[in-house]
Amino acid sequence: MVNADPKGVDAGPHFLDGDHALAEGALAAGCRFFAGYPITPSTETAERFAERAPEVGALFIQMEDELASIAALIGAAWGGQKVMTVTSGPGFSLMMENIGLAVMTETPMVIANVQRGGPSTGLPTLTAQQDMMQVRFGSHGDYNIIALSPDSPQECFDLAVWAFNLSEIYRVPVFIMTDETVGHMHEKVVIPPADRIRIVERNNYKGPKEDFRPYKFDCQGGHPMARAGDGYRFHITGLTHNERGYPAMTPEQNVKVLTHLMEKIDGNAEQIIRLEEDGLDDADVVVVSYGITSRIAIRAVHEARELGLKVGALRLITVWPFCEARIRELASRVKAIIVVEINYGQMVREAERCVAGRCRVVSVNHCGGAVHDPKVIVGAIKEAAL
Amino acid sequence: MSCPSSCETSCQSCGSEADEDTSVAGMLRMERMPHIWCPGCGIGSVVTSFVEAVRRSGLNRDKIAVVSGIGCTGRVAGYVDFDSIHSTHGRAIPVATGLHLANPDLKVVVFSGDGDLTGIGGNHFIHAARRNMNLTVICVNNFTYGMTGGQVTPTTPAGANASTTPYGNYEYPFSLPFLADAAGATYIARWTSLHSRNITQSIEEALQHRGFSFVEVITPCTTLYLRRNRLGDGVDTLQYYQDNSILKHGADTRETAIDFQGKMLVGKFVERQKPTYLDAVNATCARLIGDDYQLYGKTPPEKEAEKK
Amino acid sequence: MSTQEIRFSGFGGQGIIRCALITGKALSLYDDKFATMTQAFGPEARGSACSAQLVVSDEKVLYPYITAPGVLMALSQEAYEKYSGEVIEGGTLIVDADLVKPHPEHPGRTLWRVPATRFAEELGNRMFTNLVALGFFAAITGVVSDAAMKKALPGLVPDRFLKINIKAFEKGYAHGLDVMRPAQAQAEAATA
Numbered sequence: 071m072v073n074a075d076p077k078g079v080d081a082g083p084h085f086l087d088g089d090h091a092l093a094e095g096a097l098a099a100g101c102r103f104f105a106g107y108p109i110t111p112s113t114e115t116a117e118r119f120a121e122r123a124p125e126v127g128a129l130f131i132q133m134e135d136e137l138a139s140i141a142a143l144i145g146a147a148w149g150g151q152k153v154m155t156v157t158s159g160p161g162f163s164l165m166m167e168n169i170g171l172a173v174m175t176e177t178p179m180v181i182a183n184v185q186r187g188g189p190s191t192g193l194p195t196l197t198a199q200q201d202m203m204q205v206r207f208g209s210h211g212d213y214n215i216i217a218l219s220p221d222s223p224q225e226c227f228d229l230a231v232w233a234f235n236l237s238e239i240y241r242v243p244v245f246i247m248t249d250e251t252v253g254h255m256h257e258k259v260v261i262p263p264a265d266r267i268r269i270v271e272r273n274n275y276k277g278p279k280e281d282f283r284p285y286k287f288d289c290q291g292g293h294p295m296a297r298a299g300d301g302y303r304f305h306i307t308g309l310t311h312n313e314r315g316y317p318a319m320t321p322e323q324n325v326k327v328l329t330h331l332m333e334k335i336d337g338n339a340e341q342i343i344r345l346e347e348d349g350l351d352d353a354d355v356v357v358v359s360y361g362i363t364s365r366i367a368i369r370a371v372h373e374a375r376e377l378g379l380k381v382g383a384l385r386l387i388t389v390w391p392f393c394e395a396r397i398r399e400l401a402s403r404v405k406a407i408i409v410v411e412i413n414y415g416q417m418v419r420e421a422e423r424c425v426a427g428r429c430r431v432v433s434v435n436h437c438g439g440a441v442h443d444p445k446v447i448v449g450a451i452k453e454a455a456l
Numbered sequence: 457m458s459c460p461s462s463c464e465t466s467c468q469s470c471g472s473e474a475d476e477d478t479s480v481a482g483m484l485r486m487e488r489m490p491h492i493w494c495p496g497c498g499i500g501s502v503v504t505s506f507v508e509a510v511r512r513s514g515l516n517r518d519k520i521a522v523v524s525g526i527g528c529t530g531r532v533a534g535y536v537d538f539d540s541i542h543s544t545h546g547r548a549i550p551v552a553t554g555l556h557l558a559n560p561d562l563k564v565v566v567f568s569g570d571g572d573l574t575g576i577g578g579n580h581f582i583h584a585a586r587r588n589m590n591l592t593v594i595c596v597n598n599f600t601y602g603m604t605g606g607q608v609t610p611t612t613p614a615g616a617n618a619s620t621t622p623y624g625n626y627e628y629p630f631s632l633p634f635l636a637d638a639a640g641a642t643y644i645a646r647w648t649s650l651h652s653r654n655i656t657q658s659i660e661e662a663l664q665h666r667g668f669s670f671v672e673v674i675t676p677c678t679t680l681y682l683r684r685n686r687l688g689d690g691v692d693t694l695q696y697y698q699d700n701s702i703l704k705h706g707a708d709t710r711e712t713a714i715d716f717q718g719k720m721l722v723g724k725f726v727e728r729q730k731p732t733y734l735d736a737v738n739a740t741c742a743r744l745i746g747d748d749y750q751l752y753g754k755t756p757p758e759k760e761a762e763k764k
Numbered sequence: 765m766s767t768q769e770i771r772f773s774g775f776g777g778q779g780i781i782r783c784a785l786i787t788g789k790a791l792s793l794y795d796d797k798f799a800t801m802t803q804a805f806g807p808e809a810r811g812s813a814c815s816a817q818l819v820v821s822d823e824k825v826l827y828p829y830i831t832a833p834g835v836l837m838a839l840s841q842e843a844y845e846k847y848s849g850e851v852i853e854g855g856t857l858i859v860d861a862d863l864v865k866p867h868p869e870h871p872g873r874t875l876w877r878v879p880a881t882r883f884a885e886e887l888g889n890r891m892f893t894n895l896v897a898l899g900f901f902a903a904i905t906g907v908v909s910d911a912a913m914k915k916a917l918p919g920l921v922p923d924r925f926l927k928i929n930i931k932a933f934e935k936g937y938a939h940g941l942d943v944m945r946p947a948q949a950q951a952e953a954a955t956a
Contacts, residue, residue, distance in 0.1 A: 083792075084793075085793060085916075105554060124741040124744050125745060127749075127750060127752050129557055129737065129751060131553075134580060135579065137546075138549075139550075141547040141551045142551065142553050143554060144543065145541065145551040145553060145554025146555065146558035149555045149557070149562065151752070168543075251802070254803065255802050256784075256801035257788075296539075297559070298562055299519050304539055305534060305540045307533075308542065308543065317534060365826045368826055444827060
């Protein structure tokens with residue numbers, strides 16, 4: 071870890087919306103290449119990056135579509151840059167194929183999805199959390215990724231920095247699953263000075279050419295990349311490949327590659343999963359939430375506690391990998407787990423899988439367009455606590 | 457220097473006195489041979505011309521990268537010994553765009569088939585040309601989706617038979633030089649796989665060109681297009697190329713359409729200069745920041761360290 | 765915990781969003797408060813009624829939207845008609861004296877009319893209307909300090925108009941204090 075490059079760090083207090091804070095977080099993390107395509111409600115991130123790029127020495131390019139944006143990130147990452155794009159619903163769908171290529175070629179990148187209501191064009195200007203399963207399973211084939219969910223503009227900044235660090239360590243696309251409310255909401259954002267921001271630099275291979283391998287299927291992160299132009303003449307492909315990067319299309323090789331792709335994330339879940347817990351020690355009921363919804367859920371938890379109910383809050387800062395161990399442990403000692411989210415019930419499926427019948431699981435979900443009414447959550451807590 | 461170990465006995469191309477780094481074999485990943493292409497296929501000829509052009513250009517091989525998409529031509533990236541990315545169907549140009557912009561010292565070359573480049577990837581092709589992105593795009597145009605078994609492509613001549621136009625192609629094909637010209641490409645040439653020396657020369661010029669350079673090579677797909685259209689074998693096709701190619705440098709690209717088994721204009725159609733995408737970015741930023749503006753420029757501490 | 769909910773409204777082009785940004789920045793950066801600003805997005809926010817909302821609190825704001833505004837600033841008739849009904853009892857309405865013709869009565873709520881557009885024209889340009897209104901708002905409500913508001917302006921108004929924007933703010937602020945005095949005196953007399 072090194073200190074952030076001060077050139078990208080606009081230190082000090084700001085009054086920013088979540089979209090702008092994402093761009094500042096990316097610049098602070100050392101992102102110097104951004105390819106994007108306008109889409110509500112994510113465009114402000116691209117605009118901020120485009121405005122700041124010249125003074126930081128970064129490059130912004132507006133590509134012809136989201137297919138091109140994510141493809142450009144893959145090229146630029148192997149060209150040696152830290153890279154980012156931002157999108158929403160329809161654009162996220164368009165990116166799916168090359169998210170698979172990024173996963174397969176173990177290319178670090180950060181993709182933010184400022185979620186809006188769907189399906190299709192849906193509710194372009196209104197909030198939702200409907201892409202939580204798509205981010206994990208949307209591209210074809212088995213794979214694994216990391217997804218974080220900020221609840222405020224400040225956390226958009228903080229998680230953007232962390233997302234870049236995680237993507238460098240595990241060589242995997244890291245997603246910031248924010249939403250229209252956080253994206254467009256202005257709050258105070260404090261950007262620390264550069265020497266207080268710790269950055270994971272690109273791990274470029276420097277050894278002898280004949281020993282260079284772009285991959286190591288050891289179920290861990292930390293394997294170095296090569297930068298194009300440095301003389302290692304790497305080859306990468308979306309085909310199932312060997313450690314040299316060459317196509318090796320056999321069932322046996324697929325086991326090696328896939329196990330590595332899955333386990334480098336799942337096997338390091340403890341390092342990747344960040345949770346915020348409040349009042350879980352004596353809780354009968356646990357309210358699980360993430361992103362903007364957690365602010366409403368935590369308010370409801372406070373109100374319920376004032377009514378004398380033993381209720382705690384679990385906020386998922388890391389959404390994927392899912393906090394299986396924590397949910398299993400809680401399920402064995404609480405009456406109910408309530409999952410609150412702005413969709414038809416997505417992460418609640420994960421909770422149900424981990425709970426496996428050991429306690430009640432209640433879904434307080436509603437379709438996209440608005441945040442929850444805290445009263446609805448309080449009502450669910452009351453009922454679950456009975 | 458000697459040949460890479462995997463071709464120590466069988467490689468014909470690298471003679472004993474040839475330099476490993478610049479012979480054809482020296483520029484290929486010989487450990488990956490044999491390649492997947494059919495006998496009589498034109499892709500290999502274009503690859504040979506490409507590596508010969510690289511050799512002649514004197515460019516630093518480590519500063520050349522090759523990106524391809526999917527399909528038979530998409531496999532080129534896996535056989536050439538350069539930094540290389542075998543990307544997804546149609547997306548070679550945006551991947552190459554990112555690679556070039558992230559590391560402007562690189563000369564990035566895209567190898568793409570007609571379906572990959574102008575069907576699924578057509579939008580990227582016109583936008584990279586519009587931006588005059590400093591890329592070299594080589595299109596191996598065999599009028600066919602070969603990897604998937606001979607389907608019709610955006611360049612298949614009207615009337616030609618393909619597996620998805622079994623009663624003859626009733627669509628209007630693209631003329632790629634005309635498309636590239638209209639979109640803003642600044643170097644455009646077309647040859648057939650018969651014209652290996654001309655291909656080499658055009659690719660060499662394209663590699664030296666600043667801006668979006670496009671070289672189209674008409675090639676035979678022996679297994680699918682020729683067989684399905686009863687056009688004989690690879691040799692018959694080369695004869696057809698010889699009899700029907702009309703050399704016309706500087707031709708108006710509106711005249712470059714190809715009819716089924718008709719005449720074909722070949723030559724260097726366009727060569728002009730205009731600022732590239734990055735030239736324009738740098739000019740704008742220098743106006744804004746000052747003449748010492750540098751994309752991905754050094755950080756103040758790095759500059760300090762250099763002074764000391 | 766004391767929480768205030770404020771709605772700024774008018775028509776597109778009056779600098780309504782800017783009002784909320786300036787106030788939010790002033791509160792959260794210079795007045796040591798928590799402030800969350802949200803706004804309506806989409807085609808409905810362009811041209812016609814335009815609104816931005818601010819939740820102000822001594823603690824972290826959890827619910828980001830307003831549900832029971834205590835203060836409404838309305839600089840257009842349309843915005844006034846649309847939003848005046850939601851102001852809670854004991855709340856404050858601030859309207860532009862020339863652009864809004866208010867209803868005769870707002871029982872339990874205080875209505876203030878500020879000649880913001882006219883003052884701005886006197887300063888040379890209607891584009892300063894929002895700052896006059898903001899000055900008036902700051903004086904009347906006391907939600908935010910005038911010093912914090914002035915500190916918040918750089919970066920949110922064009923540099924070349926910074927001075928005149930401060931002047932516009934001060935003019936509105938002074939007018940607010942002026943109109944408050946008789947009202948306060950009345951109130952004091954009533955309690956005496």
